[in-house]
Amino acid sequence: MPSSVSLITGVAGFIGSHLAAALLRRGERVVGVDNFDPFYPRDLKERRLREIARDGFHFVEADIRDRDAMFHLMATHRPRRLYHLAALAGVRPSIEQPHRYADVNVNGLVSVLDAARTAGCGAIVFASSSSVYGNNPKTPFAEDDPVDHPISPYAATKKAGELLMHTYAHLFNLRAACLRFFTVYGPGQRPDLAIATFMRRMRKGQPITLFGDGSTSRDYTFIDDIIEGVLRAADRIEQPDCGNYRIWNLGGSAPITLAHLVAAIERVSGLRAVIERKPPQPGDVERTFADLSRSRSELGFEPRTPLAEGLVRQWAWLLDSE
Structure with missing residues (x-):
């Protein structure tokens, strides 16, 4: 057994x-x-x-x-x-x-x-x-x-x-x-992902790369x-x-554009992002947005952490880990 x-x-x-x-x-x-x-x-x-x-x-x-x-x-x-x-x-x-x-x-x-x-x-x-x-x-x-x-x-x-x-x-x-x-995302996020990459590079005064015009969105x-x-x-x-x-x-069921994400990280960190723009990358989807109807009904799942709060906690983790 x-x-x-x-x-x-x-x-x-x-x-x-x-x-x-x-x-x-x-x-x-x-x-x-x-x-x-x-x-x-x-x-x-x-x-x-x-x-x-x-x-x-x-x-x-x-x-x-x-x-x-x-x-x-x-x-x-x-x-x-x-x-x-x-x-x-x-x-x-x-x-x-x-x-x-x-x-x-x-x-x-x-x-x-x-x-x-x-x-x-x-x-x-x-x-x-x-x-x-x-x-x-x-x-x-x-x-x-x-x-x-x-x-x-x-x-x-x-x-x-x-x-x-x-x-x-x-x-x-x-x-x-x-x-x-x-x-x-959150404390300990994979270092290749956008939020971790942006925070790390902004902390070091390095430019961040945005693929596309910033209108793609993620949940x-x-x-x-x-x-x-x-x-x-x-x-x-x-x-x-x-x-x-x-x-x-x-999912969080509250998608945000890439441009708005960068602005949110700027507010949390108190730093200004230096942005380098490149063309959209193959394989990247235009948007993600979770319908949580089934998860709410069957699991009682409800995301409780607003993006602003989550970014504060990830930024604090980055500072503590240095």
Whole structure:
């Protein structure tokens, strides 16, 4: 029988480390796996692990594509719940390395799913992405909107992941929740993402690059709100009346343009941004905007952190980490 352990892949990442800390605060035992992919510096990931290290947490360094390692991991710990957050992230790098993104995000997922089902894992939460909506002409984006037109390899791998989750739920009676995250930010945000990049460069007096005319918009979602949604989804997917496969949006549902984001960071930091403009980048969507009707109704999910407050907390984290 599965144990009371929760297993997190990608535990040294931004969302994974926050999720591990939240589960540990709830008194759960957590096993985390990560391979320290060099997409960004290992020392940042190791720092996250040091911050969450305590009784009840066990870390394993392994690659999700290593089937032997995944089967051994699952057989040893027999998790009740699996939170699959490990993936290669980033739209633009996926255009340069589509083969690698497919290998990690699709083959890696299959490896994890096979190991989890063999070990009797009851519920699996999969980190999908708002990128699956592509340039959806309808706003806000709802879970039952067509998602057959991704515009980056990264988005395509996330759509493939959702399909695999559905297939395994159907074939093997797994409880499968797919969560479409909308641009997550907050303390410890991935260093390649816009808010982290802008804050870091503005702090150093360096110019920031804006692709396009600043009119593209994103539905920024604070990390604490995302973690609350993840926990609610994991609880809900185990309920008998939920069915064994469900997709939920987790977003702030309050999109803001890139130009307005820069202005907001200027207000928080008290600094003036020096802007370098470049043409729009291939693979970047024009907008994201989460319809939360299903998440509110079925999960009781409600984002509670306004952008201004979230930016203040991320800016303070940056200053403290220097």
